[in-house]
Amino acid sequence: MVDWINTVLQGLLLGGLYALFATGLSLSFGIMRLVNIAHGDMIVLAAYLAYAVVTHFGINPFVALLLIVPAMAAWGYVLQRVVLSRSLTGSILTPLMVTLGLSIITQNVLVSVFSADSRAIPAGGVETAAVPLGGGVTLGLYPLIVMATAIGVIVGLQLLLGRTELGRAFRATSDDQETAQLMGIDNRLLYGLAMAIAMGIVGLAGVYLGIRANFDPSAGPSHLIYAFEAVVIGGLGSLWGTLAGGMILGVSQSIGFRLDPGWGILASHLAFLAVLVLKPNGLFPRTRDR
Amino acid sequence: MTLLRTRDLVVHYGDFQALFGIGMEIADGETIAIIGSNGAGKSTFLRSLAGLLAPSSGRIEFAGVDITGMPANRVVASGLALVPEGRKLFPSLSVEENLLIGGYAKRKGPWSLERIYRIFPDLKEKRRNPGTALSGGQQQMVAIGRALMSNPRLLLCDELSLGLAPIVVKDIYARLPEILAEGTSVVVVEQDIGQAMKVADRFYCLQEGHVSLAGKPGEVGRDQVSAAYFGV
Numbered sequence: 001m002v003d004w005i006n007t008v009l010q011g012l013l014l015g016g017l018y019a020l021f022a023t024g025l026s027l028s029f030g031i032m033r034l035v036n037i038a039h040g041d042m043i044v045l046a047a048y049l050a051y052a053v054v055t056h057f058g059i060n061p062f063v064a065l066l067l068i069v070p071a072m073a074a075w076g077y078v079l080q081r082v083v084l085s086r087s088l089t090g091s092i093l094t095p096l097m098v099t100l101g102l103s104i105i106t107q108n109v110l111v112s113v114f115s116a117d118s119r120a121i122p123a124g125g126v127e128t129a130a131v132p133l134g135g136g137v138t139l140g141l142y143p144l145i146v147m148a149t150a151i152g153v154i155v156g157l158q159l160l161l162g163r164t165e166l167g168r169a170f171r172a173t174s175d176d177q178e179t180a181q182l183m184g185i186d187n188r189l190l191y192g193l194a195m196a197i198a199m200g201i202v203g204l205a206g207v208y209l210g211i212r213a214n215f216d217p218s219a220g221p222s223h224l225i226y227a228f229e230a231v232v233i234g235g236l237g238s239l240w241g242t243l244a245g246g247m248i249l250g251v252s253q254s255i256g257f258r259l260d261p262g263w264g265i266l267a268s269h270l271a272f273l274a275v276l277v278l279k280p281n282g283l284f285p286r287t288r289d290r
Numbered sequence: 291m292t293l294l295r296t297r298d299l300v301v302h303y304g305d306f307q308a309l310f311g312i313g314m315e316i317a318d319g320e321t322i323a324i325i326g327s328n329g330a331g332k333s334t335f336l337r338s339l340a341g342l343l344a345p346s347s348g349r350i351e352f353a354g355v356d357i358t359g360m361p362a363n364r365v366v367a368s369g370l371a372l373v374p375e376g377r378k379l380f381p382s383l384s385v386e387e388n389l390l391i392g393g394y395a396k397r398k399g400p401w402s403l404e405r406i407y408r409i410f411p412d413l414k415e416k417r418r419n420p421g422t423a424l425s426g427g428q429q430q431m432v433a434i435g436r437a438l439m440s441n442p443r444l445l446l447c448d449e450l451s452l453g454l455a456p457i458v459v460k461d462i463y464a465r466l467p468e469i470l471a472e473g474t475s476v477v478v479v480e481q482d483i484g485q486a487m488k489v490a491d492r493f494y495c496l497q498e499g500h501v502s503l504a505g506k507p508g509e510v511g512r513d514q515v516s517a518a519y520f521g522v
Contacts, residue, residue, distance in 0.1 A: 165394070171382040172391050179378040181362040182340060182371070184395030184440065 002136040003258075009139055011254035015230075015247030016147030017212065020205040021223055022230035022242045023153055024198035030237050031174045031194040032088060034095045038103040040224030042199060045106055046072050046206025047215050051119050061121050061211055069203040076199025077192045084195065085188055103220060110217035121210035146208050150246070153201055154239045160197075170194060229272040235282025244283060248275070293318045293444055293475050294339070294370075299348035301331075301338050308334040310499040311348065316444065316475055321466070323490035323507070324479045327519060330496040332479045333375050336446045340372035341365035353443060367395040371442035375449045377433040379421035386417040388432050392439030399441025400472050406435040409465050427458035434462070434469075444475045451482050459485055483515065497521050 021043060028034045036042075046068055053064045079102075087098040129141035161167035169190055173180040177187050209215060209223070226249060233248055234241025249268045256267025275283065294316040301309040309331050316322050326332050337343045339350060341362035350358045352370055360368075371392075379388050389406055407414040410431040416424055421432050430450055437445055451459040459482075466489055470476060480486035487493060487507040495503040495518040503510065503518030516522070 165390075168383065168387055168391050169394060172380045175380040175382050176378060178342060178362075179374060179380070180391075181342070182366060182374065183391050183436070184363045184366045185391075186361075186363045 005137055007254050007258045008251055009137070010143065011251030012247050013139065013143035013147045014250030014254060015243065015245075016143065016150035016250075017205070017208055018226050018230045018246030018249050019150040019243040020146070020153065020201065020208060021227040022234075022246060023150075023157065023239060024201040024205070025224075025227045026231045026234075026237070026239065026242050027157070027198045027201070028195060029231070031170050032084075032191050033092070034084060034088065035092065035099070036198075037096060037099040037224065038106060038220070039099075039202070039227055040222065041103045041106040041110075041220030042072070042202045043206045043209055043223050044215055044217065044220045045110065046203045047121065047210035048110055048114055048119070048206075048217075049203075050207040050210055051114075051121050054121050061123050061207055062126075065204065065207055068207055069200045072203030072206070073196040073200035076202070077196040079199070080192045080195035081188065085191060088191070107217050107220060114217065116216060116218075118214040118216040119210070120214045121207065123211045127211050142212065146212070149204060149208070150243060153204065154243055157197075157239055166193070226268070229269070232282055233272060233275045235285035238282070238284040241282060241284035245275075291318050292316070293320075293353060295351045296339070297349045297351075299335070299338065299350065300346045301334055301343055302346045303334075308499055309338070309345075312496075312499075312501060314494060314501070316477065318443075319470070319473050319475055321470060321476045321478070321489055321491050323486035323493040324477060324496060325481070325483050325486055325493060325515075325519065326496035326502075328481060329498075331499040332496055333448055334499075335496070336372060336448050336477070336479055339365075339446060340370065342372075363395070366440050366442075367397060369397060369441070369443040370446070371437040371440045371444070372446045373430075373433050373437045373448060373450070375452060377429045379429055379432055379436075381420060381422045383421060384418055385413055385421050385424065385432055388421045389413075389417075389435050389439055392436035393441075395440050397441045401438045401441050403439075406438060409468050410435055425458075426454050427462060430454065430458075430462055431465075434465075438469065438474075442474060444477065445469065446477045446479070448479050449481065450478065451480060451485060463489060483519070495519055 025036060025039045028036050049071065050061055050064050050068050053067055054061050083098065084095065087095040127142045130138045131141050131144065132138045161170055169185050172183065173185060173187055173190050181187055229249055230242050230245035233245030248271055252271035253264045253268040257264030292315055296312055296314045299309055299312040312335055324332050334343065338345050341360050344359050349356060352368060355368065357365055357368065383391065389403060412428050413431055413435065416428065421429065424432065450462055463485055466476065478486050478489065490507055492506050493504065494501055495515065497518060503514060
């Protein structure tokens with residue numbers, strides 16, 4: 001019984017990582033209607049950047065976040081202004097093709113710079129520390145940190161979107177880009193900022209991924225799938241839904257692993273399919289049909 | 291003093307030519323009606339003034355500055371605001387947020403939330419509702435208020451009466467004097483001639499992308515207007 005409680009708790013906390021994967025994707029889709037196929041590869045790119053910084057300077061990966069998050073945010077802004085903005089032509093296919101290309105380029109650049117060996121970011125013991133809750137129930141310290149970060153990111157984004165002028169401009173642009181321009185909103189600047197925020201979160205996700213598990217240059221697409229699934233389960237446009245989606249994926253995955261080590265990944269995809277069949281709009285849909 | 295002047299304005303949608311050399315002048319504080327049937331080019335003209343459409347040739351001068359081809363977000367900051375056809379409120383924003391975002395360009399001037407609520411008292415009690423939960427007339431008030439929040443020198447209103455009951459249209463037009471009292475110039479575009487001609491100092495009639503008639507409402511006969519409107 002205690003084992004099962006531990007399994008479910010681990011799964012819930014794993015949901016925090018998936019939510020971090022998914023939030024940036026949700027944001028760029030929500031504001032720009034941009035489906036970023038390279039999202040997973042950007043997470044892996046951030047993990048490699050962190051790996052390089054941590055091993056080269058011998059610093060703690062949590063300190064490295066102070067470097068990686070702004071660097072990824074700046075990269076996101078430049079990427080949006082220079083490349084992605086040209087792909088937002090009204091057709092949903094163009095950005096798909098462009099980001100697919102970006103995905104392939106990123107993977108190949110990572111292979112030539114870092115080789116195809118898998119890596120992990122050393123975090124000095126945090127990743128294996130446990131917090132006993134009594135009665136045999138234990139939580140990992142690191143998954144708790146990840147979950148707290150995910151909740152912090154979502155609360156922060158909700159405040160940004162709901163309470164600030166910039167957030168208002170994001171929502172207006174998401175509703176109707178042309179009318180937003182009539183209000184004086186420079187949508188290209190705004191899209192750049194949205195991508196900067198999305199990629200900043202990707203920076204967080206990448207570092208957290210790299211501390212938790214091994215990664216290699218081709219790992220991006222498998223993370224992209226989890227990000228997509230978390231967004232779709234939660235319902236497009238709902239950030240808390242995305243966290244719930246991540247948790248559903250995490251719990252089904254850890255239960256699957258517990259039943260049979262070969263079933264973990266399959267179980268989470270099956271859970272996704274089940275939600276898609278039962279509630280095609282996701283659990284907490286927020287987007288309006290246009 | 292001339293506030294807006296267009297010269298030989300030509301606008302295309304792809305291969306389709308919508309405007310054939312429109313010349314128009316609007317003075318400070320003036321109210322202009324642009325009338326014309328469906329497809330005459332009225333909305334196209336307003337949209338190109340607002341910077342949403344780039345003219346193929348010709349020139350738009352606003353307050354002495356050439357704004358031809360200037361993007362919409364900069365046009366509004368220079369004092370030219372458009373109330374778009376169909377109101378186009380932001381569904382994710384509350385009434386008050388819709389009004390606030392109208393002031394995004396941070397142009398200084400007489401308009402504030404309080405002023406807007408004084409002209410349109412209905413909106414104050416609904417300010418927390420989503421903009422799109424309001425009646426058509428109230429939505430139109432939000433759209434006008436939102437444009438006023440940018441403190442425009444020239445307010446362009448595209449089909450204020452669209453889809454509204456005549457009594458509501460009358461109610462909305464009754465607020466126009468308060469807007470004009472701030473020295474704002476107003477352009478009203480309508481298919482319904484009656485309402486627009488009543489408030490206008492001068493009018494232009496468009497037909498198939500050309501100015502077919504221009505003048506003062508009192509000085510032109512009904513027959514002349516119908517001929518210019520329908521092209522018969």
